[in-house]
Amino acid sequence: xxxxxxxxxxxxxxxxxxxxxxxxxxxxxxxxxxxxxxxxxxxxxxxxxxxxxxxxxxxxxxxxxxxxxxxxxxxxxxxxxxxxxxxxxxxxxxxxxxxxxxxxxxxxxxxxxxxxxxxxxxxxxxxxxxxxxxxxxxxxxxxxxxxxxxxxxxxxxxxxxxxxxxxxxxx
Numbered sequence: 001x002x003x004x005x006x007x008x009x010x011x012x013x014x015x016x017x018x019x020x021x022x023x024x025x026x027x028x029x030x031x032x033x034x035x036x037x038x039x040x041x042x043x044x045x046x047x048x049x050x051x052x053x054x055x056x057x058x059x060x061x062x063x064x065x066x067x068x069x070x071x072x073x074x075x076x077x078x079x080x081x082x083x084x085x086x087x088x089x090x091x092x093x094x095x096x097x098x099x100x101x102x103x104x105x106x107x108x109x110x111x112x113x114x115x116x117x118x119x120x121x122x123x124x125x126x127x128x129x130x131x132x133x134x135x136x137x138x139x140x141x142x143x144x145x146x147x148x149x150x151x152x153x154x155x156x157x158x159x160x161x162x163x164x165x166x167x168x169x170x171x
Contacts (some may be wrong), residue, residue: 002034006134007098008077011150016049018154031055035069041133092159097148110162111152118148
């Protein structure tokens with residue numbers, strides 16, 4: 001759930017809480033293997049969601065790969081962990097709006113909201129500012145900031161996860 005910059009996060013304020021509740025009700029262990037349980041800058045900090053198992057920390061990549069290899073599926077962002085999950089053959093549910101689907105590997109379980117601002121990362125007119133944690137080139141400082149993922153609901157993600165688990169059961 002962690003990322004290097006806010007535009008990569010799932011910015012829906014209820015998203016992780018509702019999704020984790022759904023997964024726990026279905027009997028899944030929900031384990032976070034990010035590097036840090038908290039990340040941010042200034043007044044914006046993203047915390048490990050409540051009710052997940054905390055396996056964060058400075059751990060070897062091989063340990064994270066082992067966790068992912070034995071997972072039924074991975075839910076996350078456009079991140080290194082998503083690429084690692086994909087590389088070990090674990091189905092990936094990717095929540096992303098700032099990148100266009102052509103930016104990453106193909107996953108049939110990608111969630112993107114085409115009805116809102118999206119894909120700024122792949123827009124050649126936009127230049128990423130590595131020093132700006134709150135980089136949102138089209139809507140910074142407005143009520144539309146980070147709408148690309150903020151408007152992805154937990155219900156949308158839950159539907160995709162349900163489709164994935166149905167698929168896994170039939171294979």
